[in-house]
Amino acid sequence: MRADRxxxxxxxxxxxxxxxxxxxxxxxxxxxxxIYRDIDILSGIGVPIIADKGINGGIKLLGDYKTxxxxxxxxxxxxxxxPTGDKIFEDLGIxxxxxxxxxxxxxxxxxxxxxELENIQNYIYIDMYTWNEPNISLDIDILSxxxxxxxxxxxxxxLYRKVDETKEIVINPLGLVCKRGVxxxxxxxxxxxxxxxxxxxxxALLMNDTFVRPYDFNLKIYWKNxxxxxxxxxxxxxxxxxxxxxxxxxxxxxxxxxxxxTIFRENEIYLNIKFDSVLQGIExxxxxxxxxxxxxxxxxxxxxxxxxxxxxxxx
Numbered sequence: 001m002r003a004d005r006x007x008x009x010x011x012x013x014x015x016x017x018x019x020x021x022x023x024x025x026x027x028x029x030x031x032x033x034x035i036y037r038d039i040d041i042l043s044g045i046g047v048p049i050i051a052d053k054g055i056n057g058g059i060k061l062l063g064d065y066k067t068x069x070x071x072x073x074x075x076x077x078x079x080x081x082x083p084t085g086d087k088i089f090e091d092l093g094i095x096x097x098x099x100x101x102x103x104x105x106x107x108x109x110x111x112x113x114x115x116e117l118e119n120i121q122n123y124i125y126i127d128m129y130t131w132n133e134p135n136i137s138l139d140i141d142i143l144s145x146x147x148x149x150x151x152x153x154x155x156x157x158x159l160y161r162k163v164d165e166t167k168e169i170v171i172n173p174l175g176l177v178c179k180r181g182v183x184x185x186x187x188x189x190x191x192x193x194x195x196x197x198x199x200x201x202x203x204a205l206l207m208n209d210t211f212v213r214p215y216d217f218n219l220k221i222y223w224k225n226x227x228x229x230x231x232x233x234x235x236x237x238x239x240x241x242x243x244x245x246x247x248x249x250x251x252x253x254x255x256x257x258x259x260x261x262t263i264f265r266e267n268e269i270y271l272n273i274k275f276d277s278v279l280q281g282i283e284x285x286x287x288x289x290x291x292x293x294x295x296x297x298x299x300x301x302x303x304x305x306x307x308x309x310x311x312x313x314x315x
Contacts, residue, residue, distance in 0.1 A: 005030065006038055010047070010061070018060040021051070035059075088178050091143055138183060138199055145204040146185055149173045153213060156187070157205040160196060171196075172211040175219035186222060188214070195226060236274045239281040239300065243269050244291035257284070270295070278303065 005028055012019060012027060019027075021035045028035070039059060042049050048062035149156045150173045157170050171187040176198075178184075183198035188211075238260070243251065248269060251257060261272040275281040278297070282304050285292050294300050 013061050018058040020058045087181050142201055142204045145206055149206055153210050155207040155209040159202040161200045161202055177223050234276050237278050238274050240295040241271045242293040243271055247288055247291045
């Protein structure tokens, strides 16, 4: 809505003092032309706002103008009150701050409004804990050091454990990412941006040296591109199965299993399914016993025969 966008422009200008139309358009996800139209509207209703052109130009509020708008609508409150996941706040050591912040936001609300908004906690809960306890627990002290370094642009000396070695490295931390309850550190190592698993960091030393963050670095964009590239590097193995009609619906309903092709030929059902590894496809077939037969790849047929004989010998 335009009214919400006008308020957002005022708030952004109060926080940043001056922004270009391009910067505002990116933050509010509208065109530059729309931003200029909004500026004209704000100016027309008496807001002391100007847009300077040129290299050092930008849009700013004149003098010490402050908007007294403090209203926040119901949907905005819902967006703040939807649980983020207790684990994240516990890991960051700010679980108590979340509650006190919400009390401040809701301070001027009526009793009925507070009850209704707090009740959203009973409708939605986000569990960031894994089903199984991790083999290596998160070191909260190390995570705290990483937070400090990221926030203050301080270099870090890490003792980092890899599969085949543990080595000392000096990096410039750029951000922290939590994916399914697992924390990752994104940092620059000799100007190459890499991702480090926090539970693989054996020790972290905050250094006195500061660094300049890359002006164009965007953590969200980096992470999305990084994870997409990682997924693309994982080899895919296409399995062709002949399946019994009795298990077809069960396979279709399974999460993380995508059937790329279904073929009905001579009263038989054939499925093509992609897996990240040959072993994954074999384990999938094993689960259905005689109701599924691997047609391809050939190496998977040999491997499942070998494993079947091992099971027979065991029992």
